[in-house]
Amino acid sequence: MLLKEIMGINDRYSDPSVAAGLVKKIEEISDTLSRQVRLMEVCGTHTVALRRAGIHSLLPAKVKLISGPGCPVCVTPSGYIDNAFRLIEKHNCRVASFGDMVKVPGSDGRTLSAHTGSGRIKVIYSPSELSALAAETTEAVVFLAIGFETTIPAAISGFRKALEEGRKNLFLYTAFKTVPPALQFLLSDESHMLDGFLLPGHVSVIIGREAYGFLERKNGIPGVITGFEPIDMLIGIETLLKLIRVGDARVVNAYKRAVREGGNPAARALMYDFLEPYAAHWRSLGIINDSGLRLSSRYRDFDAASVFSLAEETDAGAPGCLCGAVIQGKVTPADCGLFGKACTPDRPVGPCMVSSEGTCAAYFRYGF
């Protein structure tokens, strides 16, 4: 599809008169609610898109949006960055990474961008570049493989391409995470105070509506799979409010132009051909069972953590930083004493301020 055509479609999803109609409906539903409801947008891309569209400024006081743990950079423990430094400085590896990761401070406050000058770290735009990157050198190239279900199939397909092209020097340092176990973790805390979820559209393209069945069966809490254009998000909020009003705990797919009931089985098959679940460490949340994906034993020779005997990742939180409570929706960034003072996007203290999709960064940058 031509770029221009994509934009044409997106224009329709930011139509002001459609938006005004939806805001009016949201106000009408809100008037019938007996108390404030708390909706969690799980995904960091939603956190940013909601604020960029100014949706918070259009919502009635009874509808409160809470940001969840869906920013892959924010939930990667600081010890992961420390290990990435070890790969470069001790094992002489070249490291490839997505842009946001090179801005995250490790335990000693240094960021990987320190190595951009020496060429030891290379920011990539797509994992499809990995094979060519490995072909340029005989040294070990390690990809910092982080991300949720949205990113994992693309990363694995880049890795598979490198294997097919005979690369022996490309390794993955995985910190892949999956969304459903994180939601279950949040809901396992009885003081969660959440009334419903705006579920991540991109992740759902891969896992499908079916993957959220536990919300209805086990937790009795509704969710709406939501797209990222302004109209998508208003429809998501309206639909979720309607479910909450009548006590309906279904998961509704409001992003049908992209998300199928069963998701993308081919992409999932690719993931599970190479990866296996394990109990992963989430920054500020701790260990969550079956919430991570790492290379299965068949590919251990390409697993940087195993090949270079990397230490178990630790998670050194900065004193006073409330990121852990922020990504569980228990406090808002403004409740943190560091927010906007000691912690800003230029000199971030906690992970939620580092990533452009982090909750604190989005609150700081877009206000309201």
Added chain:
Amino acid sequence: MEDRIRLEHGSGGVLSRELIEQVIYPVLKNAAYPSLTDGTDIRCSVSMCMSTDTYVVDPVFFPGGDIGKLAVFGTCNDLAVSGARPEYLSLGFVLEEGFLLEEFSRVLDSIAKAAAEAAVAVVTGDTKVVPAGKGGGIYINSTGIGVKRFTGNLDPAEFVTGDEVILSGPLGAHGIAVLGARERLPVGDAILSDCANLYPLCEELFSFGSALKFMRDATRGGLAAVLNEIVAAGSSGILVREADIPVNRDVAAAADILGLNTLEVANEGVFIAVVAPEITSDALKRLSKHAEGRSAAAIGTVVKEPAGKVIMETRIGGRRIVDLPRGLLLPRIC
């Protein structure tokens, strides 16, 4: 002559002289200023404006331009938005050992062409060579001197509520074109840098006198940086209307895919003017006579509150802050 830059080309000896006389001088000589010596007398008895800028763009050649065109128009545009007509230019080259002479010549040709278009005389220059690996092929510093044509006050402190913000063209083409070329991204050949001479557009506004209150080209940091800078200086705020900002659809789509914000991406052929509301429609009419000003639009208004902030009214009628760009422009993970 060899086909690559050697360290000796910067030594001050024979090769330096050859480079100047055989490569640079034939392209950049100016009949009125034939000497190209270390210093050139310039004749003036009027109010002048001086500006300098250094160009380190990577890659040197990109869709829609190159470092030479940028070094001429970039510095001339700084003069133009200061109300001055560019007259004289100096050029300082830092060349990396091994840089292809054929590429250097292409840059020089591009400088000559841009200087002719901007009617600016290159009157002095300097060349240094650094060892291979110590430079990015070619860096250029250019300093420009212009004659003031607009002598009014261009001070954000004098904005009043209701003044209007004009944007001369769509945002982001330069930054996306350069990023696309540097990282070999599939952004399409349709996206060309907007690198252009802005003096003819700025000149259109000079005759409005005190109703013209401010001009600035939106280079590094884009529109977001300029607007934040001008509200920081004054006691008012700016309300920008997203729906009124002219859009290059190819650029917008590429930025969207890369996770970049076109408000923060660099431009080299777009400027912002703040004007009194009574001249807005006349000003837009005059700008739209020029190719670069075809889609000029009034995009915002000076407001009393919140002072010191830039607020955007989004397409769907919501509000949010437009913050200063922060950090490097890096693509997001998802």
